[in-house]
Amino acid sequence: xxxxxxxxIIAGTVPTAATLNSPYNLIAADSVTDPNTKEEWxxxxxxxxxxxxxxLFTKDYDGTASWAIxxxxxxxxxxxxxxxxxxxxxxxxxxxxxxxxTGLVGAITIGGANRDGNGTxxxxxxNTYAFQIKITYNTTSTxxxxxxxxxxxxxxxxxxxxxxxxxxxxxxxxxxGLSGCVVLSSGDVINKVELQAAIGSTANAVGILHNHLNxxxxxx
Amino acid sequence: MKKFDKIAQRQFxxxxxxxxxxxxxxxxxxxxxxxxxQNLPINSIDLDKLPDPVFTDTSTATTAGLKWVGETQAYYRxxxxxxxxxxxxxxxxxxxxFNLNSADxxxxxxxxIDLTNFFDxxxxxxxxxxxxxxxxxxxxxxxxxxTEEVGTGVGEEWGFDWWTNWGVFVNDxxxxxxxxxxxxxxxxxxxxxxxVGSQDIRIELKFQTxxxxxxxxxxxxxxxxxxxxxxxxxxxxxxxxxK
Numbered sequence: 001x002x003x004x005x006x007x008x009i010i011a012g013t014v015p016t017a018a019t020l021n022s023p024y025n026l027i028a029a030d031s032v033t034d035p036n037t038k039e040e041w042x043x044x045x046x047x048x049x050x051x052x053x054x055x056l057f058t059k060d061y062d063g064t065a066s067w068a069i070x071x072x073x074x075x076x077x078x079x080x081x082x083x084x085x086x087x088x089x090x091x092x093x094x095x096x097x098x099x100x101x102t103g104l105v106g107a108i109t110i111g112g113a114n115r116d117g118n119g120t121x122x123x124x125x126x127n128t129y130a131f132q133i134k135i136t137y138n139t140t141s142t143x144x145x146x147x148x149x150x151x152x153x154x155x156x157x158x159x160x161x162x163x164x165x166x167x168x169x170x171x172x173x174x175x176x177g178l179s180g181c182v183v184l185s186s187g188d189v190i191n192k193v194e195l196q197a198a199i200g201s202t203a204n205a206v207g208i209l210h211n212h213l214n215x216x217x218x219x220x
Numbered sequence: 221m222k223k224f225d226k227i228a229q230r231q232f233x234x235x236x237x238x239x240x241x242x243x244x245x246x247x248x249x250x251x252x253x254x255x256x257x258q259n260l261p262i263n264s265i266d267l268d269k270l271p272d273p274v275f276t277d278t279s280t281a282t283t284a285g286l287k288w289v290g291e292t293q294a295y296y297r298x299x300x301x302x303x304x305x306x307x308x309x310x311x312x313x314x315x316x317x318f319n320l321n322s323a324d325x326x327x328x329x330x331x332x333i334d335l336t337n338f339f340d341x342x343x344x345x346x347x348x349x350x351x352x353x354x355x356x357x358x359x360x361x362x363x364x365x366x367t368e369e370v371g372t373g374v375g376e377e378w379g380f381d382w383w384t385n386w387g388v389f390v391n392d393x394x395x396x397x398x399x400x401x402x403x404x405x406x407x408x409x410x411x412x413x414x415x416v417g418s419q420d421i422r423i424e425l426k427f428q429t430x431x432x433x434x435x436x437x438x439x440x441x442x443x444x445x446x447x448x449x450x451x452x453x454x455x456x457x458x459x460x461x462x463k
Contacts, residue, residue: 004248009237020240023248032255041256048266053292093272096288096295098457100355100409119366128405130311147303148359148407149311149452154380155403156363156448157314161375168377177409179355180304181297181457183275183288200312218459220270220290 001030057085057193057215066106066207072125074132074196077103077208083195085215091188096218099133099145100179101195103211108152108170111203116153116168119160127151128200131178133213136192146180152204190217280340287345294460296343296423301359301453314361314450320431321447329387329426332454343423347460353413354458356388356425358398361405361452365445378445379403385428388412388456391421405452416460423458 004026007019067079077083083101110116116127130149136142153168184190195213199206226246227239250259270291278285278298284305288295299305302315316335318325332338364379383400388410396412431447 001251003252006241006245006248009241011237013237015237015240020244023244027248027251032251035253036251036255038254038256042260042265043257045262046257046260046265048263050263051266053267053270053290092267093290094275094288096273096275096290098295102409125310125312128312131407144304146357147301147311147453148357149303149405150407151361151363151405153404154364155377156365156379156446157312157361157405157450158448159363159365159446161366161368166375171404176407178407179357179409179457180299180455181286181295183286186272198311218288218290218293218295219267220273220292 001027001032001036003035053219055087055089055217055219057087059083059085059195059213060210061212062210064209066209069129069197069199069206069208070202072198072200072202074130074134074198076194076196077211079208079211083211083213085193085213087190087193087215087217089190089217091184091186091190091217091219093186093219094183095186096181096183097135097145097190098179098181098216098218099135099193100177100214101131101133101146101212102175102177103195104209105150105174105176106172106207106209107205108172108207109205110152110167110170111201111205113167115201115203116151116155117157119158121158124157125200126204127153127155127157129206130198131176132196132198133178133180134194134196135182135190136194137184137188137190139189139191143182145182146178148176148178150174150176152206190215282337283340285340292462294345294348294462295457296345296460297455297457298341298343299453299455300338300341301455303453311452314452316451318449318451319446320429320449325429327428327430329428332425332427335451338454341425341454341456343421343456343458345421345460347416347419347421348462349418350416350463351413351461352390352416352421352458353411353461354423354456355412356386356396356410357407357453357455358386358410359407359452359454360384361450362401362403362429362448363405364403365447367445379432379447382431382447383429384449386410387426387428389424389426390414407452423456425454425456
């Protein structure tokens with residue numbers, strides 16, 4: 001809205017209806033814009049805390065049960081119940097969806113000599129376990145937002161000595177973490193966010209202890 | 221600011237021109253630059269009252285990027301990860317193998333943008349006054365090697381003292397570092413936070429690394445440990461919370 005003019009009314013002259021109505025008509029016909037407002041006119045009290053701009057959803061497992069990674073394909077972690085968030089949230093804008101996860105790996109067992117790989121590329125997967133955060137939206141669409149991999153032992157991927165077949169010492173009691181973000185469209189419905197894990201060889205064992213999953217939806 | 225009639229009108233009084241003019245002037249002065257918090261109910265600004273964010277895909281041939289600018293905050297991300305960005309790619313294959321015996325690098329900080337196909341790996345944007353916080357996600361391996369213990373035919377681990385250290389730099393200032401990470405495949409989340417003004421920002425990822433093959437005895441197998449620094453995925457994202 002531009003500045004509203006106020007036509008002068010002169011003594012002894014009968015003002016016309018158009019003159020008297022002019023300011024009101026101008027106000028009615030326009031919308032408030034920056035020139036109409038004072039600087040720093042809005043305060044915290046004007047922001048509606050009942051409908052925050054950022055939404056936070058969390059899932060925590062703080063118990064002591066260990067969950068063994070069961071397969072070479074990604075499976076949702078479930079110490080007692082699944083580490084997943086089911087927000088059933090409909091996005092109002094093209095929202096930025098941010099996820100993060102942390103946790104503690106407990107005991108690791110390397111299932112025998114060279115079960116962390118014999119140094120060839122074909123067995124490099126053996127010395128690996130990995131995590132990913134998977135989002136399901138609009139019921140059937142999925143995306144992997146974050147991922148990260150870890151080794152059971154400290155040895156390099158491609159290293160070997162022909163007669164060396166000792167069982168390497170595993171790196172147990174270590175933390176893991178991953179984060180990521182993606183933009184989804186207005187109207188998309190976020191159904192589920194899951195923390196998943198996979199292991200490169202089921203001859204080995206990796207136990208997952210406490211773990212935490214966060215989902216933050218930023219809408220403007 | 222709320223303004224009302226300046227001069228009250230009374231029944232049967234004659235209307236003076238100043239009364240008409242002044243009263244209208246008082247009313248419309250609200251709209252002439254005086255609207256403020258008293259004209260707006262508290263708790264009235266919510267998501268629907270703010271403009272929608274603007275999303276831009278900033279991906280390049282080698283990186284997956286995004287720029288998302290909202291009214292209260294903005295997000296920026298750059299990522300290079302074949303696991304996330306190439307369908308069907310497995311999680312044990314590095315996207316870059318950096319041989320520390322033969323590649324060029326410094327003992328000080330090395331910028332990731334100098335690595336092959338990482339030349340677009342940085343964030344550059346115009347920040348608004350407020351806070352900048354974010355994370356570097358670092359999926360890498362600098363493992364030890366298996367070699368022959370001299371003359372015994374027995375394998376031994378070589379390179380337990382090798383390490384890699386990563387740092388996040390905002391406009392060339394180190395704001396976070398991992399500390400030395402010893403041999404393993406690791407996925408680290410390195411958070412950072414720093415207050416910023418309304419200014420150009422460039423966020424870069426740098427690393428230090430070391431190897432120790434100089435004393436490696438000759439004639440063993442293999443001729444020298446490879447001491448590879450392998451990168452599986454790197455990601456930088458930052459959130460600019462506006463004041």
